[in-house]
Amino acid sequence: MTSWKELLQDEIPAEMGNLIDIYEAQMELRKQGKLDEKVFAESRLRKGVYGQRYDNGQRHDGVQTRELTFPSDDIVKGPDTLWDAPGMQRIKIPYGGLTAEQLEVLSELADEYSGGILHITTRQDIQLHYVHIDDTPDLMRRLAAVGITTQEACGNSVRNITACSLAGVCHDEVFDVSPYADAMTQFLLGHDDVQDFGRKFKVAFSGCAGHACGLVKMHDLGLLAQSREIEGETVRGFTVFVGGGLGTVPHQAKVLAEFVSEEELLPLTQAVARVFARLGEKKNRNRARLKFLVAKLGIDEFRGLVEEELKIVPPDERHTAYMDSLGDFVYEPAKAGMALNGAALPDGFAEWYRTNVYKQAQSGYSTITLHTPLGDFTAEQGFQLADIARRYVGDNIRLTVEQNFVLRWVADADLPAIYRDLDAIGLADSGAGTIVDITSCPGTDTCKLGIASSRGLTAELRTRLVEKINLLPDAVRDLKIKVSGCFNSCGQHHVADIGFFGNSRRSGNHKMPHFQVVLGGQWQQNAGSYGLACGAVPAKSVPDVLEALTERYVAERAEDENFQTWVKELGRKEIKAMLQPFTKLPSFEENPAFFSDWGDSRVYTIDDIGVGECAGEVVSLFSMEISRAESTHFEALLALDEGDFAAADQNAYKAMVLAARALVRTKYLDVGDDYNVIVQEFRSRFYDTELIYDRFAKGKFARYLFKRHAEAPARINEDYAHQIIDETQLFIENVHSAEQRINGVIVG
Amino acid sequence: MITVPNRLGVKFSLKQKPKLQPADILPIFQRWIQEHAVPGMLIDVIDYKHVVEGPGVILVADEADYAYDLGEGQAGLNYIRKRDLPDNLSAALRLSFHHALHAAKALEAEAPGDLIFDYSLAKISFLDRMNYRNQPEVFDAVRAEIAEIVGEIYGAPVEVSRVNDDPRRLFAVRATVSAGNFDLDDIARRLSDIRELA
Numbered sequence: 004m005t006s007w008k009e010l011l012q013d014e015i016p017a018e019m020g021n022l023i024d025i026y027e028a029q030m031e032l033r034k035q036g037k038l039d040e041k042v043f044a045e046s047r048l049r050k051g052v053y054g055q056r057y058d059n060g061q062r063h064d065g066v067q068t069r070e071l072t073f074p075s076d077d078i079v080k081g082p083d084t085l086w087d088a089p090g091m092q093r094i095k096i097p098y099g100g101l102t103a104e105q106l107e108v109l110s111e112l113a114d115e116y117s118g119g120i121l122h123i124t125t126r127q128d129i130q131l132h133y134v135h136i137d138d139t140p141d142l143m144r145r146l147a148a149v150g151i152t153t154q155e156a157c158g159n160s161v162r163n164i165t166a167c168s169l170a171g172v173c174h175d176e177v178f179d180v181s182p183y184a185d186a187m188t189q190f191l192l193g194h195d196d197v198q199d200f201g202r203k204f205k206v207a208f209s210g211c212a213g214h215a216c217g218l219v220k221m222h223d224l225g226l227l228a229q230s231r232e233i234e235g236e237t238v239r240g241f242t243v244f245v246g247g248g249l250g251t252v253p254h255q256a257k258v259l260a261e262f263v264s265e266e267e268l269l270p271l272t273q274a275v276a277r278v279f280a281r282l283g284e285k286k287n288r289n290r291a292r293l294k295f296l297v298a299k300l301g302i303d304e305f306r307g308l309v310e311e312e313l314k315i316v317p318p319d320e321r322h323t324a325y326m327d328s329l330g331d332f333v334y335e336p337a338k339a340g341m342a343l344n345g346a347a348l349p350d351g352f353a354e355w356y357r358t359n360v361y362k363q364a365q366s367g368y369s370t371i372t373l374h375t376p377l378g379d380f381t382a383e384q385g386f387q388l389a390d391i392a393r394r395y396v397g398d399n400i401r402l403t404v405e406q407n408f409v410l411r412w413v414a415d416a417d418l419p420a421i422y423r424d425l426d427a428i429g430l431a432d433s434g435a436g437t438i439v440d441i442t443s444c445p446g447t448d449t450c451k452l453g454i455a456s457s458r459g460l461t462a463e464l465r466t467r468l469v470e471k472i473n474l475l476p477d478a479v480r481d482l483k484i485k486v487s488g489c490f491n492s493c494g495q496h497h498v499a500d501i502g503f504f505g506n507s508r509r510s511g512n513h514k515m516p517h518f519q520v521v522l523g524g525q526w527q528q529n530a531g532s533y534g535l536a537c538g539a540v541p542a543k544s545v546p547d548v549l550e551a552l553t554e555r556y557v558a559e560r561a562e563d564e565n566f567q568t569w570v571k572e573l574g575r576k577e578i579k580a581m582l583q584p585f586t587k588l589p590s591f592e593e594n595p596a597f598f599s600d601w602g603d604s605r606v607y608t609i610d611d612i613g614v615g616e617c618a619g620e621v622v623s624l625f626s627m628e629i630s631r632a633e634s635t636h637f638e639a640l641l642a643l644d645e646g647d648f649a650a651a652d653q654n655a656y657k658a659m660v661l662a663a664r665a666l667v668r669t670k671y672l673d674v675g676d677d678y679n680v681i682v683q684e685f686r687s688r689f690y691d692t693e694l695i696y697d698r699f700a701k702g703k704f705a706r707y708l709f710k711r712h713a714e715a716p717a718r719i720n721e722d723y724a725h726q727i728i729d730e731t732q733l734f735i736e737n738v739h740s741a742e743q744r745i746n747g748v749i750v751g
Numbered sequence: 752m753i754t755v756p757n758r759l760g761v762k763f764s765l766k767q768k769p770k771l772q773p774a775d776i777l778p779i780f781q782r783w784i785q786e787h788a789v790p791g792m793l794i795d796v797i798d799y800k801h802v803v804e805g806p807g808v809i810l811v812a813d814e815a816d817y818a819y820d821l822g823e824g825q826a827g828l829n830y831i832r833k834r835d836l837p838d839n840l841s842a843a844l845r846l847s848f849h850h851a852l853h854a855a856k857a858l859e860a861e862a863p864g865d866l867i868f869d870y871s872l873a874k875i876s877f878l879d880r881m882n883y884r885n886q887p888e889v890f891d892a893v894r895a896e897i898a899e900i901v902g903e904i905y906g907a908p909v910e911v912s913r914v915n916d917d918p919r920r921l922f923a924v925r926a927t928v929s930a931g932n933f934d935l936d937d938i939a940r941r942l943s944d945i946r947e948l949a
């Protein structure tokens with residue numbers, strides 16, 4: 004019997020094939036127990052092979068926690084990660100660019116290995132879920148044969164390099180960034196200087212400053228196209244941003260260099276990577292992203308270090324060689340550009356044309372957006388889409404960071420025909436980029452860290468919004484919603500008008516899925532500013548919350564006032580008050596539906612264990628005290644709004660101490676009010692004992708408190724105030740969940 | 752001897768569009784996990800009903816997927832055997848038929864009179880492009896054997912045809928038997944030697 008390895012040996016580039024062989028050998032060594040599980044886990048991640056929910060062999064089925072007894076029970080693919088458990092394969096698609104053939108191979112793989120479904124991520128990647136690790140080497144070989152690698156798709160490495168999906172066809176771009184994204188992808192892939200990072204490193208390119216597409220300001224390294232007149236010649240280059248990133252504590256990137264020329268782009272990037280590898284945090288992965296290093300050193304010192312490093316970066320002809328082939332990067336449309344010619348238009352075309360069609364800079368051509376619900380599409384749609392692409396646009400397919408496809412270079416005269424063809428395969432939904440086009444991370448469906456069902460909520464909101472989209476005023480229709488299943492923000496909730504991230508609260512002795520409401524983030528200006536959390540509401544109340552918010556926005560906004568401004572004007576206090584009615588939690592008996600998540604019939608807990616009075620008392624004392632901490636945190640938010648950063652800092656600090664006190668008091672009622680005593684007691688009782696530890700973040704959130712308690716900040720500015728407020732929020736969440744673990748009678 | 756594919760699917764479609772919505776399948780499958788209502792190491796339920804003509808709602812097990820599949824616009828029960836396939840095609844097909852039938856009957860019992868499967872037609876998918884490219888030669892090579900094996904399961908002559916001739920698609924066949932020519936209880940008896948995964 005032949006194998007994919009034999010069959011494809013002439014088609015797989017040698018270097019790629021070699022890396023896959025090494026990985027396959029590592030798999031074998033791991034199975035035999037000859038390779039350390041942690042080492043294997045990182046190697047596997049660097050091949051894009053991720054763990055998936057329940058791969059620790061535990062799952063709550065709604066009645067009880069059941070052990071999943073996989074056949075090779077004793078073999079693990081990483082700490083607490085069972086070999087046979089379904090996993091996720093992330094596949095890098097640089098700047099989202101796909102050929103028809105690549106789309107076909109991806110679809111074939113989905114058919115055979117992942118239940119027939121492909122998923123588009125928020126970073127222009129493709130993911131296959133429920134993949135068995137044993138299938139991954141062949142899967143990689145089949146991709147390699149059509150020029151796709153999964154190398155460094157996860158792990159502490161340079162992740163997929165993203166770029167505007169309109170690059171090359173956009174009216175506003177300074178120039179097409181695609182060939183630069185391509186060159187950097189090739190340059191950095193497997194480069195020696197990017198192998199020793201403490202954490203992942205994300206790069207994005209953008210063609211203009213004003214629009215959103217590239218999102219350079221939320222990346223570790225962001226490149227914004229610029230051109231300059233130098234000695235009478237137009238020179239291309241980039242403004243370089245560093246140290247941005249979402250995650251638990253989002254950071255806006257800082258400008259490293261106003262302008263670097265094409266020649267300097269790759270060496271500078273290399274210098275940044277070397278500084279990051281050398282000085283970036285390695286032990287504590289929660290502070291290991293570049294953003295923390297930049298924040299710690301300050302941008303000026305960081306710049307100085309990069310400039311020094313640049314002097315010793317060894318010469319490399321690849322730094323400039325790519326420039327010779329920039330001209331080869333041409334688009335081949337399948338058809339000549341031609342205007343729409345008055346042909347009869349299909350039903351639904353007009354609305355689709357309004358929302359999903361972008362007139363390219365090149366006359367006679369358009370770029371169209373294909374909405375994929377929750378970022379998912381079937382292998383069958385993939386094959387048919389490849390056919391449609393060949394018929395109308397050739398290889399001009401791209402994925403977007405909003406989890407959609409775009410087809411570029413559609414001749415305008417073909418728009419009605421391509422609309423009909425897409426409609427026939429269910430990919431002609433209108434509303435791209437509007438409120439129905441919601442972004443979502445995987446959440447509790449497959450992510451190990453998920454707290455609430457981001458996909459379940461997204462599906463529910465979309466269903467409801469699609470029904471009434473025609474009735475919505477334009478101001479609401481154009482809002483962006485983004486949902487993450489937890490504070491890690493993979494769904495990019497920080498940069499949406501209306502963002503949600505999952506958390507949980509306790510009502511009686513049951514946990515209830517919740518979402519934090521994050522308002523007023525900005526997608527424009529390359530993710531220009533981040534929203535701030537305004538309060539947690541039960542998952543099942545989110546649709547009502549959305550309605551209340553949008554109705555009020557429409558009723559009260561000044562003409563032409565956008566959502567960000569309206570949120571700012573309204574103020575946090577008022578928003579909090581608006582959310583207040585939704586935060587009253589029903590008991591399990593009153594409304595059991597609130598104790599299941601969206602799209603999941605399982606109950607989080609069941610009421611079959613009696614609750615002792617004592618626990619009840621303690622819990623209710625805790626609830627009282629933690630609510631004080633929460634209100635103090637809210638004070639900090641108000642102070643921030645008013646521009647009083649010192650007060651914001653003071654209140655945030657106090658809120659953390661109060662939250663710690665709330666927890667200490669469950670064990671030591673007489674702790675008193677002295678900050679030193681509270682922090683000391685908290686440390687010895689909950690931190691040194693690791694009781695406060697979050698399963699994944701460990702003691703990270705508690706250390707926010709210790710850091711602030713140990714020393715007041717030297718400089719208090721807006722950035723700092725934002726940060727400590729976010730940290731406080733996370734610490735309070737941490738205390739909530741620790742209290743649930745320690746004191747509650749939680750089933751499951 | 753004919754190679755056993757990596758994965759093998761058997762799908763029975765519903766006779767008519769049911770009142771039951773795909774969303775209603777989610778709690779059923781969740782309960783099946785709680786009650787261990789179908790064989791296998793049951794893991795989780797996946798909700799893909801939002802994609803057009805997709806795999807619908809899947810009850811994932813370690814050995815197999817049970818999908819309330821919406822592919823080709825035909826709702827049905829698709830049992831896809833993923834692991835531990837027996838080493839000959841006959842045993843592999845018998846195993847997959849057994850579990851597909853069992854699961855379809857279990858689903859019918861959840862909505863009596865509404866969910867009614869057409870057992871006279873089975874779609875058999877070979878999820879293995881290495882050994883089963885969707886090409887006429889492949890079909891010619893396995894057609895008679897599939898007809899014989901499935902005919903034995905039904906105890907009646909079976910027509911086998913290709914589902915589509917696009918070389919990119921999975922190789923899949925339709926096995927059809929004339930209604931009235933077979934009896935479900937007899938089939939169950941003929942497959943009663945299949946014991947694994949109880």
Ligand code: HEM
Pocket residue numbers: 053054055091093124125126127128130162163205221248249250251444445449450451452491492493494495
């Ligand atoms: C501490 C752990 C994690 C952090 C801090 C984190 C953070 C992030 C952030 C900030 C993004 C989004 C956007 C961006 O930078 O452009 C992202 C993307 C993503 N994350 Fe996570 N994440 C974590 C773990 C996970 C896990 C366990 C999963 C589930 C398997 C996951 C799934 C995703 C997905 C699907 C994307 C979209 C993108 C891609 O193609 O890279 N993340 N992550």
Ligand code: SF4
Pocket residue numbers: 444445446447450451452453454457487488489490491492493494
């Ligand atoms: S935001 Fe949380 S739940 Fe969503 S994918 Fe990221 S880590 Fe998982």
